[in-house]
Amino acid sequence: MSGVLVVLEYRSQSGTSAWNRMSWExxxxxxxxxxxxxxxxxxxxxxxxxxxxxxxxxxxxxxRVYAVKHDLLTPYTADGFTIALEQFIRSVQPAYVLxxxxxxxxDFAPRLAARLEETLIADVVGLHADGxxxxxxxxxxxxxxxxxxxxTGHGPCFLSTQAGAFRPETVPSGSCEVEVFRPQxxxxxxxxxxxxRFRLSERGVDLTSASLIxxxxxxxxxxxxxxxxxxxxxALGAELAASRPICDNGWLPMERQVGSSGQSVSPKVxxxxxxxxxxxxxxxxxxxxxxxxxxxxxxxxxxxxxxYGIVGDLFxxxxxxxxxxxxxxxxx
Amino acid sequence: xxxxxxxxxxxxxxSGIHIDASGKWLDEQDLSFEINEPxxxxxxxxxxxxxxxxxxxxxxxxxxxxAAQTIRETLAKGADRAIHIEGDLVRLDTLSLARLLATAVxxxxxxxxxxxxxxxxxxxxxxxxxxxxxxxxxxASIVMEVEKIYGHIRVKxxxxxxxxxxxxxxxxxxxxxxxxxSKLRYATLMxxxxxxxxxxxxxxxxxxxxxxxxxxxxxxxxxxxxxxxxRMIAGSPTEAAAALADVLKFEVRVI
Numbered sequence: 001m002s003g004v005l006v007v008l009e010y011r012s013q014s015g016t017s018a019w020n021r022m023s024w025e026x027x028x029x030x031x032x033x034x035x036x037x038x039x040x041x042x043x044x045x046x047x048x049x050x051x052x053x054x055x056x057x058x059x060x061x062x063x064r065v066y067a068v069k070h071d072l073l074t075p076y077t078a079d080g081f082t083i084a085l086e087q088f089i090r091s092v093q094p095a096y097v098l099x100x101x102x103x104x105x106x107d108f109a110p111r112l113a114a115r116l117e118e119t120l121i122a123d124v125v126g127l128h129a130d131g132x133x134x135x136x137x138x139x140x141x142x143x144x145x146x147x148x149x150x151x152t153g154h155g156p157c158f159l160s161t162q163a164g165a166f167r168p169e170t171v172p173s174g175s176c177e178v179e180v181f182r183p184q185x186x187x188x189x190x191x192x193x194x195x196x197r198f199r200l201s202e203r204g205v206d207l208t209s210a211s212l213i214x215x216x217x218x219x220x221x222x223x224x225x226x227x228x229x230x231x232x233x234x235a236l237g238a239e240l241a242a243s244r245p246i247c248d249n250g251w252l253p254m255e256r257q258v259g260s261s262g263q264s265v266s267p268k269v270x271x272x273x274x275x276x277x278x279x280x281x282x283x284x285x286x287x288x289x290x291x292x293x294x295x296x297x298x299x300x301x302x303x304x305x306x307x308y309g310i311v312g313d314l315f316x317x318x319x320x321x322x323x324x325x326x327x328x329x330x331x332x
Numbered sequence: 333x334x335x336x337x338x339x340x341x342x343x344x345x346x347s348g349i350h351i352d353a354s355g356k357w358l359d360e361q362d363l364s365f366e367i368n369e370p371x372x373x374x375x376x377x378x379x380x381x382x383x384x385x386x387x388x389x390x391x392x393x394x395x396x397x398x399a400a401q402t403i404r405e406t407l408a409k410g411a412d413r414a415i416h417i418e419g420d421l422v423r424l425d426t427l428s429l430a431r432l433l434a435t436a437v438x439x440x441x442x443x444x445x446x447x448x449x450x451x452x453x454x455x456x457x458x459x460x461x462x463x464x465x466x467x468x469x470x471x472a473s474i475v476m477e478v479e480k481i482y483g484h485i486r487v488k489x490x491x492x493x494x495x496x497x498x499x500x501x502x503x504x505x506x507x508x509x510x511x512x513x514s515k516l517r518y519a520t521l522m523x524x525x526x527x528x529x530x531x532x533x534x535x536x537x538x539x540x541x542x543x544x545x546x547x548x549x550x551x552x553x554x555x556x557x558x559x560x561x562x563r564m565i566a567g568s569p570t571e572a573a574a575a576l577a578d579v580l581k582f583e584v585r586v587i
Contacts (some may be wrong), residue, residue, distance in 0.1 A: 107473045110458030115463045119425045153547030191470040195498040250510025320573035
C-alpha cells in the first residue's frame with residue numbers, strides 16, 4: 001500500500017462542475033500528509049462524467065488523478081459511492097484516503113471504511129509526526145478537548161478534514177495524468193432513490209451582508225429572555241442571529257441561524273452571547289473581522305476564536321453593555 | 333412497526349473538564365451524565381412514528397452501569413423496553429462498537445433503527461452508519477423528517493447551506509437523526525411509574541467474544557492550545573460592559 005489519496009467532491013451543474021471548496025482543504029491536508037510520510041499524492045473525482053473535474057484537478061502537482069466513472073454515480077447515493085470506492089481503493093491500494101468532512105462524506109465514508117475493516121478518523125483538525133508515523137488531532141466534547149488519534153489497522157487509513165482546519169490552495173500548479181477507473185455497479189445494488197435538492201424558501205433575512213451581528217445561543221435559557229439581546233442589537237443597529245438550538249426551538253426563525261446548516265457571515269463585529277462555540281457554529285462565523293464573546297464558561301471554545309472576551313453572566317453583562325452602547329451613541 | 337433507537341450516555345454539557353491519570357479520558361468522578369442530545373431527538377422521532385403507525389420502540393444502549401439511568405429515562409418517556417450492553421467499552425473503536433450494537437439487535441428483526449447523527453462527546457458521527465453496514469441494510473444520515481409509506485420510508489435529509497433532499501428507501505433501514513426534528517417530550521409521572529415495570533435486558537459485552545484489535549487508537553486527550561490572542565475584559569458587569577463599549581467605538585469603530 002502506498003499513496004495519499006484525496007477524494008474530491010463536486011456537483012455537476014448544467015455542464016460545469018461546482019466544487020465543494022472544502023475539497024481543496026482536504027487536498028492541502030493530503031499534501032501535508034504526503035510530505036510527512038514520503039508518499040505520492042493522488043486525487044480522485046467520482047461521478048457519471050468525472051473527466052472534466054479530474055482534468056481540472058490535474059492542473060496541480062500531483063502524482064496522478066483518477067476519474068471514477070459510472071452512470072449510476074450521479075446523482076449521489078451512499079450505496080453507489082460505497083461500492084464504487086471500495087473497488088477503486090482495493091485496486092489502487094493507497095495507504096491513506098482523505099475526504100473533506102462534508103455532509104455527503106459523513107453519509108457514506110463511515111460505511112466505506114467499515115467495508116474495508118477500518119474506522120474513519122472523522123473531522124480531523126491537524127496532524128503531526130511521531131517519528132515517521134502521523135498522529136491526527138480531533139476535537140472532543142464540541143471543541144472543549146483535543147485528542148490525538150493514531151491508525152492501528154492493517155488496511156488504508158481513512159480520514160476526513162474539518163472545514164477551515166487546513167489552508168486550501170497550497171498545492172503548487174503542475175500537470176499530471178488522468179486515469180479513468182470504471183467500477184462494476186448494478187442498479188439493483190442501489191437501494192435508495194434520491195429526489196431533487198431544494199431550499200425551503202428564499203431567505204428573507206440576509207445576514208451575509210450585515211456589518212454588525214449580535215448572535216445568541218443556549219445561554220439565553222428561554223424564549224422570554226430574548227429581549228435582553230434584542231435590545232443590545234437595537235442599540236447597536238445590529239442584525240440578530242442565533243446558533244442552531246435557538247432556531248430548532250423555534251425561538252427565532254431558521255433564517256437567522258449561523259453555522260454549517262445556516263448562513264455563513266463575515267461582519268466587522270460578531271458578538272456571540274451565550275454561545276459555547278460548537279464547530280458547526282464556528283464554521284459559519286469564522287470569517288468575522290472581530291469576534292466578541294460573552295459567556296459564563298471560561299473554557300467555552302468560542303473564546304478560541306474571540307478577539308475580545310467577557311467571562312460572566314450574560315443577564316448582567318448584556319443589559320450593562322446595552323446601556324453603555326446607548327451612552328456612547330448618545331441614545332437616551 | 334418495530335423501531336430500535338440506539339442512544340448513548342454522554343457527559344453533561346458544560347461539565348468541568350478534568351483529565352484522568354491515564355491521560356486518555358476524563359476523570360468521571362466529577363462528571364454528571366445525560367442522554368446524547370441527537371439521540372433524544374431520535375427517540376422522539378421513534379415515539380412519534382409509533383403513535384402514528386403502532387408497534388414497539390426498543391431502546392438500545394451500550395455503556396457502563398451508570399447508563400441504566402439514561403435508559404430508565406427513555407422508558408419513562410414512552411419506550412417499551414430496552415437492551416443494555418454492559419461492559420468496558422471505552423477502548424473500542426467505532427467498528428467494534430457498531431458490531432456489538434448490530435449483533436445485539438440482529439435477532440429483533442426491526443423495521444427501522446434510529447440514532448442521533450453524532451455523539452456530543454466523541455463526535456465521530458458514524459456509529460449509526462457503520463451499524464447499517466454491519467446489518468446489511470440501507471441508511472440515510474442527517475435526517476429531519478420521516479414518513480412511512482407502505483413497505484418503505486421517505487426521509488428529508490439536510491444538506492449544507494440550507495439545502496434539503498427527500499430520499500426513499502425500503503425497510504428495514506437505519507436513519508441518523510438531526511437535532512431539532514421536533515420538540516422533545518417530557519416524561520410524565522405516569523410514564524416514570526410505568527417505566528419501573530418495563531423490561532431492561534442486560535447483555536454482557538464480553539459474551540459477544542473478543543473484539544478485533546482496534547483500527548484506530550486514541551493516544552491522549554488534552555486541553556486545546558489557544559491560537560488566537562483573546563483580550564479578556566475583566567471587572568464588574570458594568571465596568572466590563574463600559575470597557576467593551578469603548579473597544580467597539582475606538583478600536584473596531586463600529587459605533
